[in-house]
Amino acid sequence: MRIQCVVSYDGTKFYGWQKQPDKRSVQEVIECAINKITGEHNVIHSSGRTDAKVHAHNQVFHFDTQKDIAFKQWKRAINHFLPEDVYIKESKRVGEEFHARYSAIKKEYHYLLSTNEYNPFERDYIYQYPYGKLDLEAMCDCAKLFVGTHDFASFCVYDQLGTTIRTIYHIDIIENDGYFTFKLVGDGFRRYMVRMIVGGLIQVGAHRRSKAFLADLLESKGEKKCLFKAEPQGLYLEHVYYE
């Protein structure tokens, strides 16, 4: 049977989602926990990877198993074997047609940034922007550039594999007492794409680059690359949407 889980993790001490030799990954600690329960060699499939130090509030994955456990008990069972920086929030049985990655229709990422004085308690969770104020209005205006269907080759890692065309449904930027939240919703995001878009917007908010500069980058479709990549620790995979 196929089990779907929603998982929250603090990415600080992980080298990202994907399993890698000799590096602690979220995928590995979860597979390890599931294998302790099933005795099988289960492989889990997520909605997508996250990079080192990037967090998730609601990442989604699925796996197949022969083990007969009431589906509501999976949550408790897996959590029992997980380290304290990963937590299964929900588990349920789904049909074989569900796939955490291919069935996803929309993803939402949040990026948190503070322009306030450095706070050691926030260092791994909110990017501590050290260069003073940011122009919210200029960033909101510039964000419109990225909304819609575009070739984002200039704003992602282009490894020659697959298309770099994506659709961003909306970008909202909210400010609250010096804390900024960038909310991006799209049909999918390539590697570094959220961090490069946010990195570019920060440059515009700091009045170091213009909207026209970013427009030119985007229109170049990969010929010119965005060199501003926001730090990973401010980024959260917030939600994955399915039909």
Add this chain to the structure above:
Amino acid sequence: MRIQCVVSYDGTKFYGWQKQPDKRSVQEVIECAINKITGEHNVIHSSGRTDAKVHAHNQVFHFDTQKDIAFKQWKRAINHFLPEDVYIKESKRVGEEFHARYSAIKKEYHYLLSTNEYNPFERDYIYQYPYGKLDLEAMCDCAKLFVGTHDFASFCVYDQLGTTIRTIYHIDIIENDGYFTFKLVGDGFRRYMVRMIVGGLIQVGAHRRSKAFLADLLESKGEKKCLFKAEPQGLYLEHVYYE
């Protein structure tokens, strides 16, 4: 000249404030930073120690130096050499009569606890209480026991050194959507005193022990010991008050 500093630190990766051989302490990393600036062998004096994993939003310390730096520059200079989990919020020159410990007249500690579902992002900062709801009213009522001047020998480590008599000015307990904040203000707190009082209050909030039980412990003046000590990661040295 004598310099006073206010410092904030995330206690997660420290074995407490006090310098100890082969263990990372807040005192050591700050003295190390100051010594890099002065080339002297400065010793810093705090308002008091904090234990391993305990945090501080506004710990106070002072040190003496011959180094002639504009006092406002000390903050920037020390921060330059500090690791990212410690941050100097203020520095100022004070008279020789000031002593971070002996001049303190009042201290405020906060203890944070969550009765909500486990959250991996809070694990080092808010005690994740795993046993369900707590009775706020019962805890507020029981807290009155501790207010005033008492011999707290049953609610601290008694090492035969000094008095265990302390005055607590007030204890406030606030609840907000399953998050509890215990605020304790007193003329001083002995080692583990805040955590033992909060630990006892949690037992009362869980209806596992009665107010009468804690009253009996307190009145025994050390003959019976409080065996409930709240976890360190929820505790914050919030403020040190001077004349």
